[in-house]
Amino acid sequence: MHGHLARATKARDTEDGAYVMSEKVKLVVIIPAYNEQPTVGEVVEQIPKRIDGVETIEVVVVDDGSTDATAQVASKAGAEVFSFERNKGLGAAFRQGVKAALGKGADIIVNIDGDGQFNPAHIPKLIEPVLRGQADMATASRFADPKLIPKMPWIKKWGNKRMAHLINRLCDLDLHDVSCGFRAYSRTAALRATLLGAHTYTHEIILDLAYRGLRIVEVPVEVIGVRKAGKSKVASNIYKYAWHSAMIVLRSLRDYRPMFFFGSISLFLLIPALLCGGFVFYHFIKTGSFSPYIFVAFFAGGFAFASLLVYITALLAGMIDRLRIQQDEQLFLLRKQEYSAKKNDK
Numbered sequence: 001m002h003g004h005l006a007r008a009t010k011a012r013d014t015e016d017g018a019y020v021m022s023e024k025v026k027l028v029v030i031i032p033a034y035n036e037q038p039t040v041g042e043v044v045e046q047i048p049k050r051i052d053g054v055e056t057i058e059v060v061v062v063d064d065g066s067t068d069a070t071a072q073v074a075s076k077a078g079a080e081v082f083s084f085e086r087n088k089g090l091g092a093a094f095r096q097g098v099k100a101a102l103g104k105g106a107d108i109i110v111n112i113d114g115d116g117q118f119n120p121a122h123i124p125k126l127i128e129p130v131l132r133g134q135a136d137m138a139t140a141s142r143f144a145d146p147k148l149i150p151k152m153p154w155i156k157k158w159g160n161k162r163m164a165h166l167i168n169r170l171c172d173l174d175l176h177d178v179s180c181g182f183r184a185y186s187r188t189a190a191l192r193a194t195l196l197g198a199h200t201y202t203h204e205i206i207l208d209l210a211y212r213g214l215r216i217v218e219v220p221v222e223v224i225g226v227r228k229a230g231k232s233k234v235a236s237n238i239y240k241y242a243w244h245s246a247m248i249v250l251r252s253l254r255d256y257r258p259m260f261f262f263g264s265i266s267l268f269l270l271i272p273a274l275l276c277g278g279f280v281f282y283h284f285i286k287t288g289s290f291s292p293y294i295f296v297a298f299f300a301g302g303f304a305f306a307s308l309l310v311y312i313t314a315l316l317a318g319m320i321d322r323l324r325i326q327q328d329e330q331l332f333l334l335r336k337q338e339y340s341a342k343k344n345d346k
Helices: 037-045 070-077 090-103 120-131 154-171 187-192 202-211 238-256 258-287 294-345
Strands: 006-008 026-033 056-063 080-083 108-111 137-141 183-186 216-220
Touching: 026 037, 026 070, 026 090, 026 120, 037 056, 037 070, 056 070, 056 090, 070 080, 080 090, 090 108, 090 187, 090 294, 108 120, 108 187, 120 137, 120 183, 120 216, 137 202, 154 202, 154 238, 183 187, 187 294, 202 216, 202 238, 238 258, 238 294, 258 294
Parallel strands: 026 056, 026 108, 056 080, 137 216
Antiparallel strands: 006 216, 108 183, 137 183
């Protein structure tokens, strides 16, 4: 293993263990791209043609409704191109890329941005933990090694640090970079991932795989802190990016930790109910009358009723979560069967 490999894994392994690689490992590199004409061709051409332990390497570019010549440049550089008629968002482009890679029988899937910030020559280093069966997902890290931290706007560094801290707390991980667009996935991880967000995927897939107990490791790499051309399509507006990221985190909490999510809201509503109720009760004991604080009693009753409703919702959500776990397992088995059949046909 590389000396700088940083490990951040859940306490337990995957339920069915690490994906066992065959002797003929197929790597598919997916590149979601939206108006990346100046750089996407260079990224495709720099994808390694040979990697130790990998027999076949293919490149897929998902053109997310570009209005420039992204698709033509990528195709000319040697990539297979899937094009959307309109811009659907990075998350949708990533999902299409994963589907295409699984359909091609990929054993390992690498996603890399088309803007040229990441060096495709680092792909062998990135996939090593997955190739060896030591991880289900390996994410490149810009901040794990202090010597490799790139020059970038301080607000982006601060935002990345805060988001990493939040996701680490939620998933019991120790990651330094949760927003990187350069990652490797085992076939099992790709089959198990269930992503719904259209805006982005970087935070959602870490939450999704971590809650499922899959192993995630961090691989420090040197990257360019700013784009070679154009502006970021995802983080161009820091407030919009923060809002979308926050919504992804909240939805993940709602879906994967419903008792914590709804229970916290219920407790938040219960506190003013107890405070208002306690005040009115004390006043009644002291004076023998609720007047002139009858309205406070109504507030207490309203907050208490709302707290009870949310707590009942938490109980129902917990029951639904058990059904979701069963459905996720069935979905995984169906995907595995579907894509195994396609893999065997090739």
